[in-house]
Amino acid sequence: MKFDLVTKDPASKARAGVVTTDHGAIQTPIFMPVGTVGTVKGVHQRELKQEINPDIILGNTYHLYLRPQLDVLEQAGGLHKFMNWDRPILTDSGGYQVYSLSANRKIKEEGVKFKSHIDGSYHFFSPESVMEIQRTIGADIIMAFDECTPYPCDYRYAKRSMHMTHRWLDRCISHLDKLPYKYGYSQAFFPIVQGSTYTDLRKESAEYIANAGAVGNAIGGLSVGEPAEEMYAMTDVVCSILPEDKPRYLMGVGTPINILENIALGVDMFDCVMPTRNARNGMLFTANGTINIKNKKWEADFSPIDEMGITFVDTEYSKAYLRHLFAANEFLGKQIATIHNLGFYMWLVRQAREHIIAGDFYAWKEKMVKQMSQRL
């Protein structure tokens, strides 16, 4: 994997770049749609590629490990072939999902014992096993195994956890060295900065991670309930330490506004379930603010879902029709809203890139943040 920094915004820390993988190039800043168990929920791969057009999508190690399981993925020749997606894929390490299991997992130095949310069976993830699992899934970018601390988090716990995440990183790296690529293409490895919302811990962690010399770096443990201002403060600290010539990936973030603000702080890559999950609940993101399409006010509004027409659904269907589909609990409603929201997220990061290259990102960002704060 290779990262080329194309340009930097004069008025902020925003950057435009290109990440090159064996499955193609990723124009940054980028948003990665979440394809949990080998599907971006409710969207055909063809639609995803042609209509939404992301350069890269994300898969979840925890979910893929449980279903379809590794033997099937290995026989398929990896996740790309299994799901018929020929562009880059990134897999998380399962750390976040395991953290989300709260009562059903036990974290120790050796690794994490957890109970499957599907059948209650017990499993064990260690830095070593997660590297092996991600080799088998076969994503282009794979992530270190970390502990994602909750918010708020006691300082002592956050510090101890961060140090364990660092030790786990060393174990990931030394184990990966023994594991050849499985499918003939390379996999880039990104370590993850932790440290909760404590500036000194974030600095220490960012320095540790930067020293690992990986081809790209990630920021974890944010977007877990902390105020946006705390998130931005942590991103700012961490981005000032992480090397400029490597892509920076902020995990699990966020709203359209969060994304623009973090781009302004020097983040290059994002993923979040928000556009897809909120879509399934009838919430649409637009350049002029959010829409709750379930509201009765849209019942007889026959105007297009979004006049901007970023994807075909925006102009082929009316607000009244989409509201009807949600009222009647028809899955097509969720499909339409998902395509709309992902289309909008992709438009947003593409626009951000264009404005960074044009040199007017900051003013555009300020305007967009104001516009997108509205509720329609």
Place this chain on the structure above:
Amino acid sequence: MKFDLVTKDPASKARAGVVTTDHGAIQTPIFMPVGTVGTVKGVHQRELKQEINPDIILGNTYHLYLRPQLDVLEQAGGLHKFMNWDRPILTDSGGYQVYSLSANRKIKEEGVKFKSHIDGSYHFFSPESVMEIQRTIGADIIMAFDECTPYPCDYRYAKRSMHMTHRWLDRCISHLDKLPYKYGYSQAFFPIVQGSTYTDLRKESAEYIANAGAVGNAIGGLSVGEPAEEMYAMTDVVCSILPEDKPRYLMGVGTPINILENIALGVDMFDCVMPTRNARNGMLFTANGTINIKNKKWEADFSPIDEMGITFVDTEYSKAYLRHLFAANEFLGKQIATIHNLGFYMWLVRQAREHIIAGDFYAWKEKMVKQMSQRL
């Protein structure tokens, strides 16, 4: 509406024809995908048109009356505009849905009082109100209000019900005369033959319906649990009486085999929830038999869903992937299976038409019936 009989099969009663409506032509025999409340469940209108390509779809009066309700449909300018579908639509009369409510409806000479399955509210359908409702929905073909008798059905009940359906037909026709078209295009009206599984009643009903002189005729009250042989016997009797120069629509039928057998008896139009509903349960229809994609046997079968490749899903996804989506309860599985099944149904009726025109329908039908009886 106009019907042109193109050709008749020499070895059976199968026919190929063209029904012409203000929203375009329908090549018969045809299968009409069911779009219950203004959506063929899980399929974008664009996919429906481009990938499945039916000449006509069906909407359900009962469901559309309850949601989005008539005022919304009227403000939208009818169902075509509301759902963005510019090809022909047929609406049933609600008779079948009301019959399905069993405990929650009371049938009288005046009409049917029923309880909404959504909120328990009471409503009343009469032959007159159903004609008004279908004017507002705005389908190209609208259906008479009938009583669909169950199977088995007591002879006296079936006879009394049939006579009431005939009286209701007269009321439909005289009321329709007073109702102008609402949206500038014409609507054809089809009466419905009833009579349960009694040959004498079916004959009497077919004669009554034929005498109504409608532009097309339908056969109702079948596919309600009777053995296939009884269904075919009734279709045969009825088709021998219904005029040859009008299209014949067998309501609610059926399996791919049922469709071919009824085409051989002179039926031109079909609708059924089977390809869509069974798809959502993981059952696929193919030219070589049915597949239960949930079976463990497909877990590591990376061959295409269907080598025939009628629609894009058949070759873009593997059986193992589709099985995984069902195992993980991912909606994309239902979407893929729905497109596959509808694509197959459309292929089947198109092939039937080609073979009727080529003059070798009967032999092809016999071969297909044998092939499609298998379980893969």
